[in-house]
Amino acid sequence: MRTIMLAALPVGFVFGLAACGSDPAPAPQAEEAPVQMQAGEWELVRKTTGYNTPTVTPAQYQEALKQVATQKLCIxxxxxxxxxxxxLAGQEGTACTFKDKLVRKGRLIATLACTAGAGTSEIVIEGNYGADTLTLGTTMTKTEGGKPVLRTTHDLTGRRLGDCPKPG
Structure with missing residues (x-):
């Protein structure tokens, strides 16, 4: 009798689990609206967090870390x-294009290819943005003649000030 009861226990357990799966499937959730940064006049603050060249001295490195640039521009x-x-490139490049770009729910991961003086710069960007704020980290590598000559990192923050001023 005892062995019959033990043998019946797994069967009852399986039927009990099957009953748990009979609940209706949850209703699909509404998809979140995408986060859209608003065009307009923005104030961007770029703080240097790293600076490296083949010949950088400790004093030059420390001086570079004191650099904070504020810029107002229409974006x-x-x-x-x-x-x-x-x-996004600021003073680290011109004629920039996105090499790649991943955008999802206010998160941006991208690589820019830019012209930089006699060479080129590649800027890797990662961070978050909203309709009227952004917080990004950037890493720029400048190359001349196929050799890296400068690498910088920055914290980039910004806030939307409003619509762009009308010309004139």
Missing amino acids: AVDAQGVPAADA
Whole structure:
């Protein structure tokens, strides 16, 4: 009798689990609206957090870490609500284009390819943005003649001030 009861126990357990799976499936959740950065006049603050050249001295490195640049500019955004590449590059490159770009729920991970003086710069960007704020980290590598000559890192923060001023 005892062995029959023990043998019946797993069967009852399986039927009990099957009953748990009979609940209706949860209703699909509404998809979140994408986060869109707004075009307009923005104030960007770029704080240097790293500076490296083949010949950098400790004093030059410490001096570079004191650099904080504030810039007001009108920023255009694309259909995904991502700012123009040149606005993100700041003084570290011109004629920038996105080599790659991943945008999801206010998160941006991208690589920019830019012209930088006699060479080129590649800027890797990662961080978060909203309609009227952004917080990004950037790493720039400048190359001349196929050799890296400068690497910098920055914390980039920004806030939207409003619409761009009308010319004239």
